[in-house]
Structure formats: C-alpha cells, structure tokens
Amino acid sequence: MGYDRGKQLFSSPHRLALLRELRSQPADTQSLTDALSISRVTVQRHLNRCSKLGWIRKVDGRYELTPVGKHACEAATAFLDRLSVLGEYEDIVHTLAAVDDSFDPLLLADATISVAEPSNPHEPIIHYRNTVTEAATDSIRGILPVFSELLTEVHRDLLKSEVETELVVTQSVLEAAPPDATDIPSDSFGLYVIDEPLEFGLTLFDETAVVGTYDEGTFVSCIESTDPAFREWVVAVYEGYRERASRVPLEVTADPDCVVQSGSDSAE
The missing domain is CATH 3.30.870.10 (Endonuclease Chain A)
Incomplete structure (x- = not known):
C-alpha cells in the first residue's frame, strides 16, 4: 500500500509541488496554475487524482489538504530531503x-x-x-x-x-x-x-x-x-x-x- 501511494505521488514532479502549494494555504485552480507554471488542464488532472486518493478536498471553490494529505506531503518532503543530504x-x-x-x-x-x-x-x-x-x-x-x-x-x-x-x-x-x-x-x-x-x-x-x-x-x-x-x-x-x-x-x-x-x- 505504501509503495503504491508513493508511485502515485512521485509519478509526476508536479503532484508533490501541488501538495506543497496547498500546504501553505488553500487555493483555486487558477492560483495553482499560476504558481506551478503548468497548464490548467494538467493542474486539474492532478487535482482530480489527489482528490481520489483522499489527499485534498474542495471547500468553497478552493482546494485544501486533508489531514492525510498533510502527512503524505510531509513524509514525501522528508524522504526527498534525506535523499538529497545522502547524495551531497x-x-x-x-x-x-x-x-x-x-x-x-x-x-x-x-x-x-x-x-x-x-x-x-x-x-x-x-x-x-x-x-x-x-x-x-x-x-x-x-x-x-x-x-x-x-x-x-x-x-x-x-x-x-x-x-x-x-x-x-x-x-x-x-x-x-x-x-x-x-x-x-x-x-x-x-x-x-x-x-x-x-x-x-x-x-x-x-x-x-x-x-x-x-x-x-x-x-x-x-x-x-x-x-x-x-x-x-x-x-x-x-x-x-x-x-x-x-x-x-x-x-x-x-x-x-x-x-x-x-x-x-x-x-x-
């Protein structure tokens, strides 16, 4: 299960970037598109996938991380930070x-x-x-x-x-x-x-x-x-x-x- 979730998260570098953006504050699709510098269609595709995984939810027209999404984002960030330190x-x-x-x-x-x-x-x-x-x-x-x-x-x-x-x-x-x-x-x-x-x-x-x-x-x-x-x-x-x-x-x-x-x- 954990490995499968990891594949879902790291299948695109934009997916973790999206979670990190939402970790700071809730945002709508256009704000995320501007922040990530990718197409609106790509952003929406990642939003839909993260919603199905239970990592984000839409409230009053804006997306925010769920508690599970926050932990997934933190765990992935710590994992990549460790790999970066190990490499350097x-x-x-x-x-x-x-x-x-x-x-x-x-x-x-x-x-x-x-x-x-x-x-x-x-x-x-x-x-x-x-x-x-x-x-x-x-x-x-x-x-x-x-x-x-x-x-x-x-x-x-x-x-x-x-x-x-x-x-x-x-x-x-x-x-x-x-x-x-x-x-x-x-x-x-x-x-x-x-x-x-x-x-x-x-x-x-x-x-x-x-x-x-x-x-x-x-x-x-x-x-x-x-x-x-x-x-x-x-x-x-x-x-x-x-x-x-x-x-x-x-x-x-x-x-x-x-x-x-x-x-x-x-x-x-």
Missing part, C-alpha cells in the same frame, strides 16, 4: 552513522558544512577556528581525537578567560600534548581519556554544536549548527563517551610552567 554528504553520514546508528541525515539539513577539497584542504579547520574565535559561551565540552597545535591555539584565549572547559581525548592525544598549566586554569578544566579510536571530534558551546570528521587523522569536514535537535544529538554522543572515559587528575606543580598528570610519569 554521503561520507559525512557514513562517519556519523558509525558513531551512532540512529543518526538522522536530516539533522544536517540546516547545518553549515565545510568539506576539505583539493583546491582548499584547510577549509574545515578555518571554519572551526572562526567558530571558536567568535563563540560567546560560558562553557565548552569537547571530544578531541587527534593532537593539533592549531586546535590547541584556537582554544587558548577561551581557557585564559576561564571558560569552563571539559575535554575527552584519546590516549595518544594525552601522551602527545600534556596540558600546560600556564594556559589552562586547573579549577576550570576537566580532562578525560578514552581508550577508543575516534574518527570524529565535537565541540559543544552554550547554543552551538560543532562536529568534525577525520580521515586517518586528517580533519576533512566541519559541521556547525544551532538546531536544537542537532545539538541534542551531539550532547547525547558526548555524554556517552565521557561516561566511558576516565578522569585525569591534574596537579599544578611549584613550577608555573608545568602540570603533572596524577598517576603518570610524564610532566612538561
């Missing part, structure tokens, strides 16, 4: 679905996305740096899968301003870049280490969520969104990883230029 961002969806198999590609629909291209391989990191630099936030939570001097640099001013910061890092990041006490106030910084390989990173600001995908340690895409549903998904992912991570106690030594990881032999 297939690699990103593949990575994020590996992080959480419940990931909905539609969460990317309203996001700002930068992807590394041969002509501009640094676009994602530039995007991320600008986002952090312009952020107005009281707290930051993040997952850092690889050590990068640039990523450390862009957070330094926020850390110096004592923005409350919490990071989950891999063991390799912890070993490559022990935190520096001069730049990181220990009372506003929490560090967690997780023993899992990661092909993504994320940063949560007060209102914005940013996700980065990696390919063999190279930052290949940056996804930024203020959409509450996207941020909610990122929060859930972050909290899941933090729960599996171990807190790294930090102790500031008498030397103001170094910090010791408690239980570790390394210090810088």
Whole structure:
C-alpha cells in the first residue's frame, strides 16, 4: 500500500509541488496554475487524482489538504530531503552513522558544512577556528581525537578567560600534548581519556554544536549548527563517551610552567 501511494505521488514532479502549494494555504485552480507554471488542464488532472486518493478536498471553490494529505506531503518532503543530504554528504553520514546508528541525515539539513577539497584542504579547520574565535559561551565540552597545535591555539584565549572547559581525548592525544598549566586554569578544566579510536571530534558551546570528521587523522569536514535537535544529538554522543572515559587528575606543580598528570610519569 505504501509503495503504491508513493508511485502515485512521485509519478509526476508536479503532484508533490501541488501538495506543497496547498500546504501553505488553500487555493483555486487558477492560483495553482499560476504558481506551478503548468497548464490548467494538467493542474486539474492532478487535482482530480489527489482528490481520489483522499489527499485534498474542495471547500468553497478552493482546494485544501486533508489531514492525510498533510502527512503524505510531509513524509514525501522528508524522504526527498534525506535523499538529497545522502547524495551531497554521503561520507559525512557514513562517519556519523558509525558513531551512532540512529543518526538522522536530516539533522544536517540546516547545518553549515565545510568539506576539505583539493583546491582548499584547510577549509574545515578555518571554519572551526572562526567558530571558536567568535563563540560567546560560558562553557565548552569537547571530544578531541587527534593532537593539533592549531586546535590547541584556537582554544587558548577561551581557557585564559576561564571558560569552563571539559575535554575527552584519546590516549595518544594525552601522551602527545600534556596540558600546560600556564594556559589552562586547573579549577576550570576537566580532562578525560578514552581508550577508543575516534574518527570524529565535537565541540559543544552554550547554543552551538560543532562536529568534525577525520580521515586517518586528517580533519576533512566541519559541521556547525544551532538546531536544537542537532545539538541534542551531539550532547547525547558526548555524554556517552565521557561516561566511558576516565578522569585525569591534574596537579599544578611549584613550577608555573608545568602540570603533572596524577598517576603518570610524564610532566612538561
């Protein structure tokens, strides 16, 4: 039944366009003809078919969607939007679905996305740096899968301003870049280490969520969104990883230029 209804809806691109027009407001045949830029005969044929399917009805000389028609229009629109996102961002969806198999590609629909291209391989990191630099936030939570001097640099001013910061890092990041006490106030910084390989990173600001995908340690895409549903998904992912991570106690030594990881032999 569902497949048959789908064939009826997608048998002509004008049929869904007609439903979308009526989703905004009721309209008569002439208004629909003008809006869709097709012949009046074609419009009337689609109206008759949609009426038989129970998707529209005529009230006081104008057509309007029925409740079933509204759901059919919304379902078809969401379906096409998902296909569009999958077509444009297939690699990103593949990575994020590996992080959480419940990931909905539609969460990317309203996001700002930068992807590394041969002509501009640094676009994602530039995007991320600008986002952090312009952020107005009281707290930051993040997952850092690889050590990068640039990523450390862009957070330094926020850390110096004592923005409350919490990071989950891999063991390799912890070993490559022990935190520096001069730049990181220990009372506003929490560090967690997780023993899992990661092909993504994320940063949560007060209102914005940013996700980065990696390919063999190279930052290949940056996804930024203020959409509450996207941020909610990122929060859930972050909290899941933090729960599996171990807190790294930090102790500031008498030397103001170094910090010791408690239980570790390394210090810088």
